[in-house]
Amino acid sequence: MTSQRVAGRYTLEREIGRGANGAVWSAYDEVLGRRVALKRLGSASGLGSDAVRAEREARLAAQLGHPSVVAVYDLVTTDGGAWLVMEYVDGRALSTVVRDAPLSPDDAAALLAPVADALAQAHALGIVHRDVKPSNILAGPEGAKLTDFGIARGSDDATLTRTGLVTGSPAYLAPEVATGGHATPASDVWSLGATLVHLLTGRPPYHRDDRDNGPLAVVYRIAHEDPPVVPDAEWLGPLLARAMAKDPQSRPAMAEVRDHLAGTAVVAERTTELPAAPPARGGNRSRAGVVAAAAAVVVVLVVAVLLLRPDGDDGTPAARSTATSSSPAAPSPTAPTADRLTTFAQEYVDTAHSDPAQGFAMLTPAYQAASPGYADFWGAMRNPTILDVTADPAAMTVTYRYSYGLPGKGRVTERVTLRLVEQDGVLLIDGADSAAG
Numbered sequence: 001m002t003s004q005r006v007a008g009r010y011t012l013e014r015e016i017g018r019g020a021n022g023a024v025w026s027a028y029d030e031v032l033g034r035r036v037a038l039k040r041l042g043s044a045s046g047l048g049s050d051a052v053r054a055e056r057e058a059r060l061a062a063q064l065g066h067p068s069v070v071a072v073y074d075l076v077t078t079d080g081g082a083w084l085v086m087e088y089v090d091g092r093a094l095s096t097v098v099r100d101a102p103l104s105p106d107d108a109a110a111l112l113a114p115v116a117d118a119l120a121q122a123h124a125l126g127i128v129h130r131d132v133k134p135s136n137i138l139a140g141p142e143g144a145k146l147t148d149f150g151i152a153r154g155s156d157d158a159t160l161t162r163t164g165l166v167t168g169s170p171a172y173l174a175p176e177v178a179t180g181g182h183a184t185p186a187s188d189v190w191s192l193g194a195t196l197v198h199l200l201t202g203r204p205p206y207h208r209d210d211r212d213n214g215p216l217a218v219v220y221r222i223a224h225e226d227p228p229v230v231p232d233a234e235w236l237g238p239l240l241a242r243a244m245a246k247d248p249q250s251r252p253a254m255a256e257v258r259d260h261l262a263g264t265a266v267v268a269e270r271t272t273e274l275p276a277a278p279p280a281r282g283g284n285r286s287r288a289g290v291v292a293a294a295a296a297v298v299v300v301l302v303v304a305v306l307l308l309r310p311d312g313d314d315g316t317p318a319a320r321s322t323a324t325s326s327s328p329a330a331p332s333p334t335a336p337t338a339d340r341l342t343t344f345a346q347e348y349v350d351t352a353h354s355d356p357a358q359g360f361a362m363l364t365p366a367y368q369a370a371s372p373g374y375a376d377f378w379g380a381m382r383n384p385t386i387l388d389v390t391a392d393p394a395a396m397t398v399t400y401r402y403s404y405g406l407p408g409k410g411r412v413t414e415r416v417t418l419r420l421v422e423q424d425g426v427l428l429i430d431g432a433d434s435a436a437g
């Protein structure tokens, strides 16, 4: 296929999806040298309403600027139509993820908590998304991200006609919207509940194998039947019942949904026992102390890949002026970048969870000695999920917020800052601070 360039800058690579409003392509931004996603809207002959929709999407996503909202970089208009240029998410829509198997309550909650946070922020700004559903949530390396603000609107924005409302299955429409009422923050709450049902059961709510699942039949059921009860919802059962209440007034606010999903009530309970920094060596450490120690980590696979890569053009390793290690550190073949540190944090949590011994081997010897109980902690942990990561290469720290399950405790959310050192080109963790939240 001959490569096609849009707006003289974005080289189209392949079609990665198709929705009711057009195709989505992966593309390469030749100017900034990064992969992006391009959504094509409309055609030369019919740009009008699609362009309006695209502009709306770009404006609202930019207004939010939330890490769990797919960023919109640009909107370009060509002879062939309008193109929305977005952050590329290297992952799959949740509708595809659950085709393999339904998710556990812990996994589903961990995925949706940051999305609920983004929606809570949108609601605080007076923006209602109006199309929350699994195909509009993309699961990538940084967690789940909400997309498609194309039919979202501000509470004072009356320009959008209702014809744009139902773009796919009506299964995620709140009863009051399905029967012709206005979308409100409470209807987003219902739709997120419906999304949660889909993640837990592998099917949209109100889907019945033995009955007609056409749009009209589903709308009828949404309007007239009780909210679905999911037998395996476990600790999410009460939240689901409230989020999908028929009466919008009875539903919790999105911020409350977020807190429930993220298990912050549990975190608040634990805060008093959580030290700001890992305790010194020896003794009977509390579990919270072990949590802090467990945060002392290293990651690796990426380092190995970096080390195997040929040198740069001049063959010299990059210099770095911010050494933080007390140990003599060999120069790195690659100066630590924010991306590298971010990847470290993500890889570490995976490694320590799947193989605590390997995780432990990635601590500096001094930090290992101060971290008894490491294997117990990681062995008890269930489904750790990173919610967000930020790196400070100059300070050689990376901070991640993650949630995980502990038997009898539900979900715990914690913020961990790792202090990194580099030895022989490999990153090790020499200390860590952790706190609730």
Ligand SMILES: Nc1ncnc2c1ncn2[C@@H]1O[C@H](COP(=O)(O)OP(=O)(O)OP(=O)(O)O)[C@@H](O)[C@H]1O
Pocket (backbone or CB within 6 Å): 016, 017, 018, 019, 020, 021, 022, 023, 024, 037, 039, 070, 086, 087, 088, 089, 090, 091, 092, 093, 135, 136, 138, 147, 148, 167, 168
């Ligand atoms: N920013 C992105 N990065 C990577 N893939 C994306 C991105 N945006 C969309 N996709 C992929 O393209 C598919 C189609 O997205 P799109 O938003 O056009 O439609 P949809 O949400 O599935 O359906 P509809 O438009 O009917 O609501 C998504 O399911 C996803 O697989």
